[in-house]
Amino acid sequence: AQSVAQPEDQVNVAEGNPLTVKCTYSVSGNPYLFWYVQYPNRGLQFLLKYITGDNLVKGSYGFEAEFNKSQTSFHLKKPSALVSDSALYFCAVRSMTTDSWGKFQFGAGTQVVVTP
């Protein structure tokens, strides 16, 4: 069975400081990993994904994520946070090999609050 854990309900950071949102996963076989962002009253928007290859993935709006196979983690990072980055962030996993139709498993979400 697939599972995703986002251990922090909320992350608070001052504008200009580095931002990290944590995600760990469990999946049979190799994973596809995704990060999404949700702004108030909007749907989830795709930020970035890990498929294979380089463990550091770069995405939209200056975000990047680091895949660590040994720690089964896929943490989202941004070197310098903006107030406009305040939103709800979701990590998701999809198995490459099992579950033939390709179910996405989402974490519970982490609220990011960036203060001026």
Added chain:
Amino acid sequence: NAGVTQTPKFRILKIGQSMTLQCTQDMNHNYMYWYRQDPGMGLKLIYYSVGAGITDKGEVPNGYNVSRSTTEDFPLRLELAAPSQTSVYFCASSYGQAKSQPQHFGDGTRLSIL
């Protein structure tokens, strides 16, 4: 390119009423999904479809029904609304043959059952 469009955006129902949440996508995606989002609970999969004429249950299908007569449309039906179905409902689509492709989401329908 509109992407995934959901209607209505907001709705208030009385207990026992029925309604259909509409979802349409213009990306020719074969996979479509319905989720509900409750505070602090992430997304729960209600139903999904891998193509026209093919649907299957997700994690929380009770009280809902779906149909998929075309590639573009995937409506969600609530037959007897209950307070427990108060939630935000999201429709999503993806290009199913490539598991590396992300889902695309609509902006949701906010539903209150009173």
